[in-house]
Amino acid sequence: MILIAAFLTYNILLLLMVFLPAGKIINHKSIVSLKSETDSFRWNKRLAFIILAVATVAGMRESFVGTDYHSYLDFYNNILDYGSFPNYSLGREIGWNYLNLWFGKLGVPSGIFFGFVAGLTWYFFIKGSYKFQFLLPLMFFFFMVHYFFWTMSGLRQSIAIVIFFYSIKFIIERNPIYYISSILIASLFHLSVLIMLPIYLLSKIKFNRKLFFILYVLSIFFIGNEWFLNQMSQLIVFISSKVEVLSSYLFYLDSDSFTAQEKRTSSGLGIILTIITVFFILYKSEEVLKKQPKLTIYFVLFFIAVILNNIFLSVEVIGRALTYLMICFPIVMASTVYYSTKKYERMVVILLIIAYFMIFNVQIYRIFSYGENL
Secondary structure (H helix, E strand, O other), X not given: OHHHXXXXXXHHHHHHHHHOOOOOOOOOXXXXXXXXXXXXXXXXXXXXXXXXXXXXXXXXXXXXXXOOHHHHHHHHHHHHHHOOOOOOOOOOOHHHHHHHHHHHHOOOOXXXXXXXXXXXXXXXXXXXXXXXXXXXXXXXXXXXXXXXXXXXOOXXXXXXXXXXXXXXXXXXXXXXXXXXXXXXXXXXXXXXXXXXXXXXXXXXXXXXXHHHHHHHHHHHOOOOOHXXXXXXXXHHHHHHHHOHHXXXXXXXXXXXXXXXXXXXXXXXXXXXXXXXXXXXXXHHHHHHHHHOHHHHHHHHHHHHHHHXXXXXXXXXXXXXXXXXXXXXXXXXXXXXXXXXXXXXXXXHHHXXXXXXXXXXXXXXXXXXXXXXXX
């Protein structure tokens, strides 16, 4: 019964996100106008309702939905019961800690607090659509199927990631003060976001399809290379031991799954789907960026992420850092789908959407049947 309710809840939420903002998911015009780009972001009641829906579902979820959620829940409930921080900490970030303390002292129930946190995450993600609000239905779909359950676990980092995603607009607009300020605010929730400060220097980088194609193909050969991963683990341990901010992440390298071949190969179908998706994005990239050149930085960051992800696959400490760049996937994929107007392109798009939809439901099944958070 719980499984059926979960399927209904999360699939209805997904459908609301896809069809509520614009009433459609894929562009049906043979020629897409550049006028789709808006002058500035505009809020409306439908977007507000989506945030409310996400907040409601997140606030009412079971404690096992999200690997780390029970720890966050215990931390907050301790503040509710005693009115002060417990004798342990989930992190050193004052933004997260005092957000818990303020809500806890006000006696806000945990469901409402964690619903608010989810709403805050989606607020910044939506704002991060920048001048491409017309892509939101597709962005919602790919964010849901790719990151939704991850955001239910990594609450602190999720907030930092979406604030970084929002801050990309300041890279496009060449506003370093606002960009740095945004990253510093994000660091109040997760210090790891500070490694994104140098990303601003990529503002003048052009997207070279041939170069990224070559680098991506080469990176595929690194997938599952045990010797390379072992060498990288030793290097990361050394660097992390010298940098205090990174030292708290050393425990990721102690896990048996760090170089476990089983973990990498068990998601083989997911890897294949990712490779197919990346090649399709590459194929459409020149056309998309010709129509929407302001999307260039998102494409650059995304391809840096997928290349490094292949090279460091299963290195969780690297994977967590790359999540900041991978957040560009929803807008990159959304624009690719939106501008796929040829018949054979639409067929590929439909197959990809079906594949990601199936993976989303497999996640629901595993979480609510076995407690496996992917």
